Amino acid sequence: WSKGIRVVGVIILKSLFPTNYQSLRYKLGGLLNQRIFPFACRRDMNFNNEQTNKIFKRFQQALCNCDVVLTSSEDILSFDLLSIDKCRSQEFDVARSMLTIQRWLKRYSRDILDESDEILHVKYQLIYTVGGQQQVDGGS
Template sequence: MQLNMGGGKSSVIMSMLIASLADGDKLMRVIVAKPQSEQMVHILVSKLGDLVDRQVFHLPSSRSIKVGQSEVSALQKLRNRCSDEGGVLLVQPEHILSFQLMGIEHKISQKSRTADQLLQQYEFIHRHSRDVVDESDENFSPKFELVNSLGLQQLVDHSPKRWTCIQEVPQKEQ
């Protein structure tokens, strides 16, 4: 069965599903695309926060955030609090991927203690969370991919000659 746009999928069905699944046993994550994120915050706060007294946590993640030991501990405490209180963690797919890349980047830059803790948290969340995905067709689309570079910025091999070379090749007359 497919519900049409405006049929109450996000505002009614998702809210009921999330309220029943956020039982304090597992971390409840709601994964939404960036365009729906702000609307979903308002929906979840009004339905879950106001009606059933559940807290909605929003934890954006980006590689530009500098993370140390104290931040990793704060993240772990927030994650535990969200899970224990039956709260809901609202995330975007790019936040999940950025959090994973943060740990890998710390590993590469020899910040092994922080990297290990970040990767352990990522694995724990990956194994011990319940995910509900809104607009799954968009979020699971093969077109969606987060591309992040690691390391220092470098020139592409053979640049800029690689772009001018093709222009110098004579074209075959037809």
Template sequence: MSQTNRILSLMPGKALAAEMLHALAKTCSGLVSRPVYFLPVSRHTNMDQEMASQMQDLFRKCQDDGGVLLILPEHLNSFRLLGVDKLAGKDDDRATSRVLLETRKWLDRNARDILDESDALLKPNFELIYTSGDATLLAGAPDRWNLTMQFLTIVQRNAQYL
């Protein structure tokens, strides 16, 4: 039974990323001939189906070459959420979403994560909040809050009689 290569995925904290990339390029690429891949991703990345396929091919090449993938936790979360974001879009976006979600599942099966500074990365208060769309005021703002406060003031004043 043959065993497939796994992608070695290193996740440093944001502050250590540049130094880690430099150290990996120096040691892994030079000493053990393992290529180092660094692919920053943001939810603002203008992702189309062709780019999603290129990323998928790059991850497979990393696996085939026995490479090391350096990725920040926020880049990984952004990559995972890109596929979900594209689901609600146009037909082209849905095709892109399929490639991204397929790649995400493939990564889950074929990558092994090593967390650097895991005590910092796994702290409960280290949470990334990702919103969708532009910030907009809620309907009726700010009057809805003033109305609610006035109502609660009336209830407080009359609670003993109710």
């Protein structure tokens, strides 16, 4: 572990989260004294500035303490899309904080994909809609 250079993120399948969390906690936490920081995010979460600042500080602590972040691709995508939703709803301060976290993670994190063949399979690709529902033109 190179202290303070990169945050290690382990990206797992959502369905394996509890199992992998326990396993990593035992192996990394128990044997190597590394903390596991679970990061979960859903699109229906409604973050405010205080919460995003706490999230950012926790990621920065993970960097300093060599903690391992455990998350799923759905959680990462949900966080990214929430920042867009915040812009659309004109909550610019929160959106700016979320974008700052995203930029920071791109610079200071390295991800490990567990079960990469499954995670990268097309059946796990997510499609999120944005905006109001509209009629599709259909030949009538």
